[in-house]
Amino acid sequence: MYPVVCFDERPCQLIDDSIAPIPMEPGKPRRQDYHYKRNGVASLFIAFEPLTGKRIVxxxxxxxxxxxxHFLKQVAQHYPNATKIRLVQDNLNTHNPSSFYQTFEASAAFELTQRFEMYYTPKKGSWLNMVEIELSVLSKQCLSRRIGELSELDQQVTAWAEARNRKKASVNWQFTLNQARQKFHRFYPNTST
Structure with a gap:
């Protein structure tokens, strides 16, 4: 078994109202002041298996x-029968096997490096990673309002992921090999001669 798992992370600002919003009334939307209180940031880690519609957040x-x-160790535990987990990710400096060796003992780190087969999207091409579509959906459906506490953010993101997993929501990827060759023609050798 060789599951394909797309991985990425994004920062999330914890933003709270500095003045209590005025609740919704018949014929009037909820109103909130433009002033806000920033309570720090959190990092959201997401692994998405597009062929099954499974996500881990x-x-x-x-x-x-x-x-x-630690997150990839958790991902590996979700695939106990996988021969290799094909991991698609961007080229961020933390996204490499050295992270395992910095975090775990050598034997555990080696075991994790053997579980993953890492594929990197090209620079300025992270949009090729299907998890970016999931992050966009998450942003629109869950993160477009003010959430001021990490516990509330965690609850909202977990509920979102569970709902998407129940639906087995996947991505209808329509970018073909021919489209890739047209878009990235300068990176492909001329094969017509």
Whole structure:
């Protein structure tokens, strides 16, 4: 079994109202002041298996090599029967096997490096990673309002992921090989001669 898992993370600002909003009334929307209170940031880690519509999410206080390694260990535990997990990700400095060795003992780190087969999207091409579509959906459906506490953000993101997993919501990827060759023609050798 070789599941394809797309991974990415994004920062989430914890923003709270500084003045209590005026609740919705018949014929009037909820109103909130433009002033807000910033309560810090969190990092949202997401792994998405587009062929099955399965996603794993976790919120962490930071985005470091250690956080990355712990999250991927959790991802590996979701696929106990996988021969290799094909991991699609961008080229961020934390996204490499050295994160495992910095975080775990050598034997555990080696075991994790053997579980993953890492594929990197090209620079300025992270949009090729299907998890970006999931992050866009998450942003629109869950993160477009003020959430001031990490516990509330965690609850909302977890509920969103569980609902999407129940639906087995996947991505209808329509970018073909021919379209890729047209878009990235300067990277492909001329094969017509």
């Amino acid at each position: 976790e919120l962490r206080a930071r985005r470091t090599k250690v956080d990355y390694a």
